[in-house]
Amino acid sequence: xxxxxxxxxxxxxxxxxxxxxxxxxxxxxxxxxxxxxxxxxxxxxxxxxxxxxxxxxxxxxxxxxxxxxxxxxxxxxxxxxxxxxxxxxxxxxxxxxxxxxxxxxxxxxxxxxxxxxxxxxxxxxxxxxxxxxxxxxxxxxxxxxxxxxxxxxxxxxxxxxxxxxxxxxxxxxxxxxxxxxxxxxxxxxxxxxxxxxxxxxxxxxxxxxxxxxxxxxxxxxxxxxxxxxxxxxxxxxxxxxxxxxxxxxxxxxxxxxxxxxxxxxxxxxxxxxxxxxxxxxxxxxxxxxxxxxxxxxxxxxxxxxxxxxxxxxxxxxxxxxxxxxxxxxxxxxxxxxxxxxxxxxxxxxxxxxx
Numbered sequence: 001x002x003x004x005x006x007x008x009x010x011x012x013x014x015x016x017x018x019x020x021x022x023x024x025x026x027x028x029x030x031x032x033x034x035x036x037x038x039x040x041x042x043x044x045x046x047x048x049x050x051x052x053x054x055x056x057x058x059x060x061x062x063x064x065x066x067x068x069x070x071x072x073x074x075x076x077x078x079x080x081x082x083x084x085x086x087x088x089x090x091x092x093x094x095x096x097x098x099x100x101x102x103x104x105x106x107x108x109x110x111x112x113x114x115x116x117x118x119x120x121x122x123x124x125x126x127x128x129x130x131x132x133x134x135x136x137x138x139x140x141x142x143x144x145x146x147x148x149x150x151x152x153x154x155x156x157x158x159x160x161x162x163x164x165x166x167x168x169x170x171x172x173x174x175x176x177x178x179x180x181x182x183x184x185x186x187x188x189x190x191x192x193x194x195x196x197x198x199x200x201x202x203x204x205x206x207x208x209x210x211x212x213x214x215x216x217x218x219x220x221x222x223x224x225x226x227x228x229x230x231x232x233x234x235x236x237x238x239x240x241x242x243x244x245x246x247x248x249x250x251x252x253x254x255x256x257x258x259x260x261x262x263x264x265x266x267x268x269x270x271x272x273x274x275x276x277x278x279x280x281x282x283x284x285x286x287x288x289x290x291x292x293x294x295x296x297x298x299x300x301x302x303x304x305x306x307x308x309x310x311x312x313x314x315x316x317x318x319x320x321x322x323x324x325x326x327x328x329x330x331x332x333x334x335x336x337x338x339x340x341x342x343x344x345x346x347x348x349x350x351x352x353x354x
Contacts, residue, residue, distance in 0.1 A: 009022050069286075092272060163285065213272035
């Protein structure tokens with residue numbers, strides 16, 4: 001779906017500030033819908049509410065494409081590592097705001113205020129792009145081809161897979177995140193079964209874990225400068241494997257709460273570093289002449305794996321229990337570690353680091 005949404009962005013030119021204008025084209029309807037919802041109570045009209053919710057989700061998915069395509073055009077390869085770190089950290093912090101602060105505002109002031117604030121945040125975020133100057137050293141985005149034929153789309157896809165090490169990278173992209181991400185997703189029910197209270201779980205996973213993940217994301221970007229992207233990824237895969245093993249031991253033997261909390265925070269740390277580096281590598285494997293479609297192709301595959309693995313993990317959890325599910329997810333992270341080790345030199349080549 002995301003790849004299809006990328007096609008008009010890639011091939012319908014809106015002038016020199018191509019991606020900036022696409023940001024505005026997508027954001028304005030999104031802001032208007034959020035503001036409209038704040039004035040009408042649709043809780044008793046579920047079909048209309050579902051339609052607007054689906055439209056908002058679609059627009060947010062679409063908005064992601066020109067925003068990250070712009071990052072590829074503006075930032076150098078070295079800067080894209082930091083961009084991946086910042087993006088990952090922002091997602092962790094956004095989860096804290098969305099799942100915490102917005103819920104509190106909703107409970108205190110009603111559902112209108114969060115919607116108005118979200119619309120306002122998007123509008124404020126758009127303003128700096130109006131003053132953005134595209135570097136003349138980058139390709140002129142106004143020269144994008146308007147050819148939307150099937151042949152052109154096939155050429156774009158063929159060109160992506162023709163990149164050196166593209167297949168190895170896609171295997172790593174598909175397998176690198178969803179297993180540790182699924183562990184994080186199931187942490188709340190696992191900790192509930194262990195005996196922690198809802199409030200403690202919300203604080204640990206929703207707040208402290210999010211902060212740890214954000215900090216880990218930033219540290220990952222800095223570590224790349226010291227030891228390279230391949231060794232940094234291997235380090236974070238190792239942390240993730242260790243975290244899952246410790247969690248399995250703690251849950252199976254019903255060890256102390258401190259052991260469980262430490263394991264959970266290690267999961268957050270591993271996930272933060274991995275997500276930061278995979279985001280960065282997504283930028284690095286995006287060609288500047290087909291930036292929108294390359295980015296969308298990678299994120300589509302990433303999203304499909306991120307959706308599929310938790311579903312399969314849930315089936316295993318229901319039929320075989322916690323330890324079986326965690327063992328399977330640990331094997332998945334180990335597989336990603338092996339792939340990363342096999343292509344380790346190629347990742348630094350993509351970054352042009354030695």
